[in-house]
Amino acid sequence: MLQVQEIQCQYQSDIVVDKVSFHVNDGDICSLLGPSGCGKTTILRAIAGFQPLTHGKVILRDHCLSQPGKLVGPEQRNIGMVFQDYALFPHLSVKDNIRFGLRKQNEREQNSAVKRLLELVRLEGIAHRYPHELSGGQQQRVALARALAPSPDLLLLDEPFSNLDTELRKRLSLEVRDILKELRISAILVTHDQQEAFAFSDQIGLLHGGKLQQWDIPFNLYHEPSNRTVADFIGEGCFLPGVIGSEANTVTTEFGTLMGNRAYHWPPGTPVEILLRPDDIVLSDFGGITATVVEKVFSGSATLYTLSLPTGSRVEALLPSHRNYAINETVQINTEADHLIAFSREELLQGSA
Numbered sequence: 001m002l003q004v005q006e007i008q009c010q011y012q013s014d015i016v017v018d019k020v021s022f023h024v025n026d027g028d029i030c031s032l033l034g035p036s037g038c039g040k041t042t043i044l045r046a047i048a049g050f051q052p053l054t055h056g057k058v059i060l061r062d063h064c065l066s067q068p069g070k071l072v073g074p075e076q077r078n079i080g081m082v083f084q085d086y087a088l089f090p091h092l093s094v095k096d097n098i099r100f101g102l103r104k105q106n107e108r109e110q111n112s113a114v115k116r117l118l119e120l121v122r123l124e125g126i127a128h129r130y131p132h133e134l135s136g137g138q139q140q141r142v143a144l145a146r147a148l149a150p151s152p153d154l155l156l157l158d159e160p161f162s163n164l165d166t167e168l169r170k171r172l173s174l175e176v177r178d179i180l181k182e183l184r185i186s187a188i189l190v191t192h193d194q195q196e197a198f199a200f201s202d203q204i205g206l207l208h209g210g211k212l213q214q215w216d217i218p219f220n221l222y223h224e225p226s227n228r229t230v231a232d233f234i235g236e237g238c239f240l241p242g243v244i245g246s247e248a249n250t251v252t253t254e255f256g257t258l259m260g261n262r263a264y265h266w267p268p269g270t271p272v273e274i275l276l277r278p279d280d281i282v283l284s285d286f287g288g289i290t291a292t293v294v295e296k297v298f299s300g301s302a303t304l305y306t307l308s309l310p311t312g313s314r315v316e317a318l319l320p321s322h323r324n325y326a327i328n329e330t331v332q333i334n335t336e337a338d339h340l341i342a343f344s345r346e347e348l349l350q351g352s353a
């Protein structure tokens with residue numbers, strides 16, 4: 001439905017989006033995720049038609065909307081936008097803000113669409129209120145209804161939940177996802193919050209320094225990061241040194257020889273580092289190694305421990321919080337990692353350069 005082909009965007013001579021490609025299918029909900037300044041909003045603006053391209057193309061339903069020298073105007077794209085600051089008209093009621101998105105239809109059509117949209121975003125009871133009489137969550141629902149009113153092909157959401165408190169943010173993002181799925185409207189969300197991206201999206205694009213590092217389903221981004229940058233940005237975890245074992249799917253580490261679910265392409269003896277997520281470390285009654293608690297962060301049902309191994313390497317472990325280990329206490333641990341991701345030391349050095 002949407003094809004973003006090798007797009008490049010520049011501010012003066014600075015390339016801030018560098019040959020980024022991805023596509024969005026009908027009904028897919030996607031996120032662009034990455035640290036501040038990595039180019040997320042610029043990509044969204046390029047898709048919306050506010051940002052010209054210096055290379056590549058944006059194609060929506062087989063129509064080229066942008067390429068160098070060509071920029072179809074934002075109002076001609078049938079793409080909706082929802083912003084962080086809601087951008088509601090303060091002098092218009094909820095009903096009239098939504099009606100604004102329908103101004104090309106006759107009055108009868110407008111009335112029935114407004115009624116349907118008010119029901120959809122659950123604001124029927126407060127249709128006559130003005131934006132200053134609404135909570136942040138309600139204002140964002142009005143903004144969503146207004147953007148959905150003209151039945152866009154695609155909805156772009158630029159950090160729409162970031163002004164809301166954590167609980168409301170979680171709830172509203174799931175509500176919005178349900179609404180989009182019900183209407184089968186494709187959407188792209190820009191966020192720097194990975195939990196939000198995980199919960200909201202079918203596909204996520206991770207950006208860093210203007211380059212797309214990986215476009216994938218949330219599970220793969222976490223368990224199968226394609227490079228060190230992705231592994232560092234997504235989730236928690238530590239890198240543990242090891243060497244490729246005599247079998248191509250094994251890595252020998254301080255925990256002994258671990259078996260991965262793939263054959264590694266390096267020869268036996270190659271020094272590598274493996275990514276261990278906190279949920280890859282488990283308590284062990286028999287075997288395993290003795291580790292010392294050096295840090296702990298309580299988060300309710302679980303506690304994230306930083307543990308020091310006998311060689312001085314560190315791993316993180318997410319353990320149920322009913323067992324409360326003290327700093328300097330020792331615990332017996334082992335690994336249970338199905339997705340054993342290894343990076344060669346060379347890749348690691350490149351990633352940290």
Ligand SMILES: Nc1ncnc2c1ncn2[C@@H]1O[C@H](COP(=O)(O)OP(=O)(O)OP(=O)(O)O)[C@@H](O)[C@H]1O
Nearest residue numbers: 011012016034035036037038039040041042043192
């Ligand atoms: N109008 C502008 N003129 C010059 N540089 C800009 C302009 N807008 C953005 N930039 C730069 O382009 C880069 C990408 O910005 P962009 O807003 O796309 O990042 P982002 O990933 O959305 O960041 P954030 O999460 O902080 O909003 C940044 O280095 C930013 O400073």
